[in-house]
Amino acid sequence: MSATTTDAVISYDEVLERYDPVMGLEVHVELGTLTKMFCGCATEFGAEPNSQVCPVCLGLPGALPVVNEKAVESAIRIGLALNCEIAQWCRFARKNYFYPDMPKNFQTSQYDEPIAFEGFLEVDLDDGTTYRVEIERAHMEEDTGKSLHVGGSTGRIHGATHSLVDYNRAGIPLIEIVTKPLRGAGERAPEIARAYVAALRDLLKALDVSDVKMEQGSMRCDVNLSLMPKGTDALGTRSETKNVNSLRSVERAVRYEMCRHGAILDGGGRVVQETRHWHEDTGVTTSGREKSDADDYRYFPEPDLVPVAPTRETVEALRGTLPEPPAQRRKRLQSDWGFADLEMRDVINAGLLELIGETVEAGATPAGARKWWSGEIARRANAAAVDVSTYAAEHAITPAQVVELESLVTSGRLNDSMARQVLEGVLDGEGTPTTVADARGLQLVQDDSALEAAVDEVIAANADVAQKVRDGKVQAAGALIGQVMKAMKGQADAGKARELILAKLTP
Amino acid sequence: MTTDLTRASAADLADLLSRGETSSVEVTTALLDRTEAVDGDVHAYLHVDRDGALASARDVDERRGRGEDLHRLAGIPIAVKDVMATKGLPTTCGSKILEGWIPPYDATVVSRLKHAGMPILGKTNMDEFAMGSSTEHSAYGPTRNPWDLDRIPGGSGGGSSAVVASFQAPLAIGTDTGGSIRQPAAVTGTVGTKPTYGGVSRYGLVALASSLDQAGPCTRTVLDAALLHEVIGGHDPMDSTSIDAPVPAVVEAARRADVSGMRIGIVRELTGEGFQPGVRARFDESVQHLVDAGAEVVEVSCPSFTAALAAYYLILPSEASSNLAKFDAMRFGLRVLPEGVDDPSAEQVMAATRDAGFGDEVKRRIILGTYALSSGYYDAYYGSAQKVRRLIADDFTRAFETADVLVSPTAPTTAFRFGDKLDDPMAMYLNDIATIPANLAGVPGMSVPSGLADEDGLPAGFQILAPAAKDERLYAVGAALEQRLLSSWGGPLLDRAPELSTAGTTTKGA
Numbered sequence A: 001m002s003a004t005t006t007d008a009v010i011s012y013d014e015v016l017e018r019y020d021p022v023m024g025l026e027v028h029v030e031l032g033t034l035t036k037m038f039c040g041c042a043t044e045f046g047a048e049p050n051s052q053v054c055p056v057c058l059g060l061p062g063a064l065p066v067v068n069e070k071a072v073e074s075a076i077r078i079g080l081a082l083n084c085e086i087a088q089w090c091r092f093a094r095k096n097y098f099y100p101d102m103p104k105n106f107q108t109s110q111y112d113e114p115i116a117f118e119g120f121l122e123v124d125l126d127d128g129t130t131y132r133v134e135i136e137r138a139h140m141e142e143d144t145g146k147s148l149h150v151g152g153s154t155g156r157i158h159g160a161t162h163s164l165v166d167y168n169r170a171g172i173p174l175i176e177i178v179t180k181p182l183r184g185a186g187e188r189a190p191e192i193a194r195a196y197v198a199a200l201r202d203l204l205k206a207l208d209v210s211d212v213k214m215e216q217g218s219m220r221c222d223v224n225l226s227l228m229p230k231g232t233d234a235l236g237t238r239s240e241t242k243n244v245n246s247l248r249s250v251e252r253a254v255r256y257e258m259c260r261h262g263a264i265l266d267g268g269g270r271v272v273q274e275t276r277h278w279h280e281d282t283g284v285t286t287s288g289r290e291k292s293d294a295d296d297y298r299y300f301p302e303p304d305l306v307p308v309a310p311t312r313e314t315v316e317a318l319r320g321t322l323p324e325p326p327a328q329r330r331k332r333l334q335s336d337w338g339f340a341d342l343e344m345r346d347v348i349n350a351g352l353l354e355l356i357g358e359t360v361e362a363g364a365t366p367a368g369a370r371k372w373w374s375g376e377i378a379r380r381a382n383a384a385a386v387d388v389s390t391y392a393a394e395h396a397i398t399p400a401q402v403v404e405l406e407s408l409v410t411s412g413r414l415n416d417s418m419a420r421q422v423l424e425g426v427l428d429g430e431g432t433p434t435t436v437a438d439a440r441g442l443q444l445v446q447d448d449s450a451l452e453a454a455v456d457e458v459i460a461a462n463a464d465v466a467q468k469v470r471d472g473k474v475q476a477a478g479a480l481i482g483q484v485m486k487a488m489k490g491q492a493d494a495g496k497a498r499e500l501i502l503a504k505l506t507p
Numbered sequence B: 001m002t003t004d005l006t007r008a009s010a011a012d013l014a015d016l017l018s019r020g021e022t023s024s025v026e027v028t029t030a031l032l033d034r035t036e037a038v039d040g041d042v043h044a045y046l047h048v049d050r051d052g053a054l055a056s057a058r059d060v061d062e063r064r065g066r067g068e069d070l071h072r073l074a075g076i077p078i079a080v081k082d083v084m085a086t087k088g089l090p091t092t093c094g095s096k097i098l099e100g101w102i103p104p105y106d107a108t109v110v111s112r113l114k115h116a117g118m119p120i121l122g123k124t125n126m127d128e129f130a131m132g133s134s135t136e137h138s139a140y141g142p143t144r145n146p147w148d149l150d151r152i153p154g155g156s157g158g159g160s161s162a163v164v165a166s167f168q169a170p171l172a173i174g175t176d177t178g179g180s181i182r183q184p185a186a187v188t189g190t191v192g193t194k195p196t197y198g199g200v201s202r203y204g205l206v207a208l209a210s211s212l213d214q215a216g217p218c219t220r221t222v223l224d225a226a227l228l229h230e231v232i233g234g235h236d237p238m239d240s241t242s243i244d245a246p247v248p249a250v251v252e253a254a255r256r257a258d259v260s261g262m263r264i265g266i267v268r269e270l271t272g273e274g275f276q277p278g279v280r281a282r283f284d285e286s287v288q289h290l291v292d293a294g295a296e297v298v299e300v301s302c303p304s305f306t307a308a309l310a311a312y313y314l315i316l317p318s319e320a321s322s323n324l325a326k327f328d329a330m331r332f333g334l335r336v337l338p339e340g341v342d343d344p345s346a347e348q349v350m351a352a353t354r355d356a357g358f359g360d361e362v363k364r365r366i367i368l369g370t371y372a373l374s375s376g377y378y379d380a381y382y383g384s385a386q387k388v389r390r391l392i393a394d395d396f397t398r399a400f401e402t403a404d405v406l407v408s409p410t411a412p413t414t415a416f417r418f419g420d421k422l423d424d425p426m427a428m429y430l431n432d433i434a435t436i437p438a439n440l441a442g443v444p445g446m447s448v449p450s451g452l453a454d455e456d457g458l459p460a461g462f463q464i465l466a467p468a469a470k471d472e473r474l475y476a477v478g479a480a481l482e483q484r485l486l487s488s489w490g491g492p493l494l495d496r497a498p499e500l501s502t503a504g505t506t507t508k509g510a
């Protein structure tokens, strides 16, 4: 069942005419540590329910937490990569509320003493400009379990006869990264939201602290949004849209909430401060739990844990482990590869940066790597509606094979159109490029006499075109080359054909 | 052999066992038989594990027979307060909400006892979730003081003190959040130590107030307490607040019993009004004994102690309100369905279970703590209490500049009668006025018997407090005092306790 909504919306243009959006993004990232935040249980995704639990993460009476030092290291590295200050001394706090999938009925989190604070992230936008997103804080906490509602048709609690809880996820380390309210983004707010989450995902991937798979929930985004009537600086009431779990949805959710808020404010209504649920299928949000200032988590310092107090030496040592920032790396690669701005942007937008990088590293030319990945492979991935790296993994096409394909061309065995056929064979699962070329009998004709004969025939048969070339219209040779290639059934080197034609027709 | 195995100290039993003059099975059987005879009246145990204790006693005897190198206390049985998780043994914390819960794991203290080869006799009674000073708040009925079955055995660990005082076990594990080891020791004429916070692992101790709780020994002699302290103490990587340092040399200090040149500080704020005359008289006598043993007496003032009770009753309920949230019927323990609700939600089941499963005192403190932590009140209550806590720690620091240990009566009065303070929480709370400061500051404390109060003939306790991580000083002072008192009494104080009826009935003794 997809959610229906009766919420009115106004058009995006109307929103922008009358309001400025104010946006805050909260991103939860599951760290890729081998063990949980406060116990030694494994964190493998998709394991048998309740197979990765112990007295600590089940919240059994008497059990006590112990901080996972690796998780703290990851948190500090994330903080540093986000240009944050790292707390010299900070504590965990208990966030108290009752919920069946939360074993202790409090979440061990951080409250007013986050491990990292006051940072920023430079975000590249589609038009090539950058936008600085100010980071308020990044703090450590533990994930909850997962409820499974059984008996209803929707998998939701409504209509279910009973619920099961899987505590495998309970206690998995999370980092929550909170932006400052982003103002003045105007019509670009949805794009900035998406670009920020994408940039954050790339950064976390580069840090190797999380697998950042939004579809598996290892990276989740909450969108806080409110509107300010233009010309005022009175902050509006915000809504908090939970678990927006793809880049595209982040953009759509921001846009939808802007249009929904706009309709309420236009009608003289008041926006309710509440949690909203995002529906991927219908592209709308629906009302969740109403929030109020009376929501009181009764935070207090976690007495079962000692403070986290990383020494300055530790922090500096961790700073030394940071990878090159993605934005800086992209600039370096662009100049190394000699790509034009537009080419580079296309590569990034198509999600090809890593694949091209690996392919160049494996021995291909940057131009060749870009040509093959962004050509047929990207086209097929697009048709299958998956990203290129997923498509590549599913169809066994690797950077090494692209290198092999290119070398078949540069060695003179294949021409471009033959190489394209070979690639199709590889993508169809026929084997490596060489195997495909062999199996399909693709091989440029090396015997020059056959080519020469074909050239002579074509010149004789197209006397008028040949004359144009003789008169100095060299570009007319293209038509002759095409005829020659046709006569040779494509099994000839077009460059060589051109050479021969020009030798015969020009002084 | 003429030794009464039930009355022997752990140290003496250890000698008998190592000389082969008795066996662990013999000792364990004698104690279990004693329990069968007297515990119907005393009700120190919530659960007795005869089979388990005898099996582990047999095991130790066999290993001894094979000439294995055993721990000094191997084969010596022990009782464990029902707040410690024991794998395969019920653990209720004196609450209905945990009725029937069998933990799948052992508390670190318990696994250390097992590792030492000490048979676990059973689980002792306590005020529900350790909230109380009388065991009257146990959901399973109170424990009776072996000195007078109409009186309280102290609390919350009344079961552990009574089990030792009634010769059902030479040793017991207690826990002390505001005096729950020391006050029961005082009113039953036994010895109890609250080690330095972090000195004994809290892993598996069902938390009342995490920043205050500490497990420790309940025994009849100071040396026994030291021997047990050594078994259970020391660093545990499963408890982040555990101190990563060797256990202080408590056994050596208890054996040397040397206080010569030691400065004994009498805390002015803990000896004034509100203390029963007989308790006060025994205290003064004890101080004189220490002076006779070569100690020097100084008077110290700890002005912030007067605010300790108030701070304690904000910090404890705050932490407890959160610690007790996990008792929600979802994963373990009691589950109660709300009446008249056809299709109850998880939240409704939680509420119904907590309503039925928790007693009044527990609810009182959960409500107090929930209130104290609420936004808008946090700074005024929890925040201020934490400030007081720091001031109390500062008072201790200053006092320990002029004194090596501090002393006071352990509790203001001897054991009161059941029901006397049940309807007056404030009067009940005042019992812990002298013991609470140590928990707030994390310093170690001990109660040793100082004699019987003249007006009622009931035991009084002498409290010793030492700086953090200097637990050995408690044992030096406690042992020196014990030595002199024993010779002045001509034998253990507990020899003067009335004989319990051994009819094995549940009728009250005379």
Ligand SMILES: [Zn+2]
Pocket: A036, A039, A040, A041, A052, A053, A054, A055, A056, A057, A058, A171
């Ligand atoms: Zn676990």
